[in-house]
Amino acid sequence: MAQAARTPRERYRDQIRTEVKALAREQIATAGASALSLNAIAKQMGMSGPALYRYFAGRDELITELISDAYRSLADAFRAAEADGADLPRLARTLRRWALDDPQRYFLIYGTPVPGYQAPPDTTAIAAEIMAALLDTCARQPARPGPGAGSPLDPHLARHRDWAGDHPAEPAVLRLALLAWTRLHGVLSLELAGQFNGMGFDPEVLFEAELAALTVLPDC
Amino acid sequence: MAQAARTPRERYRDQIRTEVKALAREQIATAGASALSLNAIAKQMGMSGPALYRYFAGRDELITELISDAYRSLADAFRAAEADGADLPRLARTLRRWALDDPQRYFLIYGTPVPGYQAPPDTTAIAAEIMAALLDTCARQPARPGPGAGSPLDPHLARHRDWAGDHPAEPAVLRLALLAWTRLHGVLSLELAGQFNGMGFDPEVLFEAELAALTVLPDC
DNA sequence: TGCGTTCGTTAGAAGTTATAACTCCATCGA
């Protein structure tokens, strides 16, 4: 997890920081990110108020770090699945399990944006890592036209492929990755937000149906 | 808009309330809902602090009312489109324009949920109205198997159709409405959140591609 | 054994939401 901290002081410092973050995650999970209170965390840890400013520059830095940790966690889950030889369905189910495990952590990444906020570069780097894992997995899927094949989407993506970085994916793979992202996020975010509550059907069935529509070969 | 207020007092009261809400929307649009400050609004209106408590029970009630207004606004946009004979593509573009017009208003409805929050009954009634408009529009679409036809989704929806209320839609219509919702939300929410920033492609092309995949007949 | 860094403290400034108590004035009824 954390790289070896040499001095005992650094070890202690890291321990406090992770404890603070754990309590913060707990608080966010039960009352939302906007209810996060440094003071409350300090009290829970038995120290009073401003002590936490030795460890975090402020509330914003703590939240930023939690966001970065969330990205890191998802990227790790994806890499682990990939290393295990997962195909797109397995990667998607990894995503769903990861999201259901802590919905607010999912929303830390894909939820309502704060208008002014700009993610730090290291966070966007992890985001690119996640996208790369998705692209890799999509590239290993059997050949397809797939959903949206006839549309102007493929030529458009062929011309605008900056986001794929140096990934040598053909447009059909870019399209599959993009549609997998948006469709799975569509189902998942609405489920996590409770928008399906009281509607009666099983969100997992809907998720699996979207997954099938993405991967089943004869789509046209 | 507002029903006729008889007494001048009530008229004044309504005027203040709408002015407060306008400033609140402005604040949310520029700094997010968590940055909404009653005090700041009061100052902007030239009155001091606690005066606003004559008009709103508190911050929560103001936000709740803004959420309800957002639902109402979307429902009105949908009903207007429906009255204009819109089909699913036009309804979808109505949604997109409505969302782009004020992204934070979209997130007030479909964004990160606050764990404890329970929407008041009148709000869920408007949500049902929105769903009804979507179902009506989908029912008028030409016959299809459409996306995900072969999956277990149709029989599942045939058994769990509480959310359709008394709408006499066949399972294929339920499926189309549900997939339209989740897929369009998937593309739209990621666009509004800025997740596509720097990726190069045009979100509108992606949106239209998803729309085409939903409506083009020969999907299988 | 010292000395410097780091930790945690209290004090305090500047914000916030929200309540209480008070004044003032418009409106409504007699």
Next chain:
DNA sequence: TCGATGGAGTTATAACTTCTAACGAACGCA
């Protein structure tokens, strides 16, 4: 036309919050 009622806005205050400043104490390294 007068007067009681009630709504509007005010200040004061409590209880929060984030965050800075200044101090003391403890820890670890040389």
